[in-house]
Amino acid sequence: MNSISVRALLVRGMLAGLIAGAVAALVAYVLGEGPVDAAIAFEESHSHEHGGEELVSRAVQSTAGLATALLLFGVAVGGVAALAHATALGRIGSFGPRATAALISLGGLLTVYVVPYLKYPPNPPAVGDPETIGRRTALYFLMVVLSVLLGVAAVILGKRLAPRLGKENATVAAAAAFVGVVALAYAFLPSFDEVPKGFPAAVVWDFRLATLAIHVTLWTVFGLTFSHLAGRLHTGPTPARRDHSRASVAQPGPSAD
Missing domain, CATH: 1.20.58 (Methane Monooxygenase Hydroxylase; Chain G, domain 1)
Structure with missing residues (x-):
């Protein structure tokens, strides 16, 4: 392209x-x-600090x-x-x-x-605890990057397995690998309940x-x-249209006697 x-x-x-x-x-x-x-x-209703001025209004x-x-x-x-x-x-x-x-x-x-x-x-x-916001944000973006990289890896894996397993089996295998590695990430990365x-x-x-x-x-x-x-x-012209156009150009006009 x-x-x-x-x-x-x-x-x-x-x-x-x-x-x-x-x-x-x-x-x-x-x-x-x-x-x-x-x-x-x-x-x-549960805050002890009142009267603070908002930099940007709620509206x-x-x-x-x-x-x-x-x-x-x-x-x-x-x-x-x-x-x-x-x-x-x-x-x-x-x-x-x-x-x-x-x-x-x-x-x-x-x-x-x-x-x-x-x-x-x-x-x-x-x-959410204000003291953990930096850690929570970093872990969230780590999960985004990891998920995207694993998605790309799954596509590459499926493409390489396709000649040996066939497209359908390769797709299933790549998807299973993706889910398995994501499950491991879920298990090992910390969680928060705040x-x-x-x-x-x-x-x-x-x-x-x-x-x-x-x-x-x-x-x-x-x-x-x-x-x-x-x-x-x-979208470009279909083969049928291209052939028709070429035939129209190649067709000779009426001859003059």
Whole structure:
């Protein structure tokens, strides 16, 4: 693929990410703000410090701030996924541009979010010890990097096993290896249970479900949009049309007597 095609694919990926971020922001506002408000109310009712002035108002945080964060995240996801698409197309099997875009979106959702989420699920405000926030953040990003690298390794493993085991068996073997190594990471990496006493369990559950819905929405909308845009970018004239065009050019016109 030449640089012009990569540039065009990158633009389409970022556009798809922008659209996905906008839809995810709407889902975040509808589903996520209720649990966040409930968590903030609990925190304020149990805090001994009152009267502090917010640098950014809650109204701005829940609207413009939320939308800006998800739009930027969507654009970043789109750019990285577009580059991954340019690299993977034709190298992970006989998948076309649309199928490749869909597989990258599904793989991104699983490796970038779902696998780290299951080990270190997000917490609403007032949940978590401030003294461990640095360690928790570092371990979460370690889990993201590890998950992505294991996902790439699983694809390479499946491709190398395919000639000996067949595509289906190789895919199953690579997926099993991925799950097995992730399970070991889950077992050896430390966990955290820092929900304060008396904090409503329903608020934690609703918040975590909302964040999961936000990311599933973002990656799904991105996958659908990007697969369509990438497919249109790579679509050229079909062989039948090319043959018809060549025949039309080669056909002699009526001769003049």
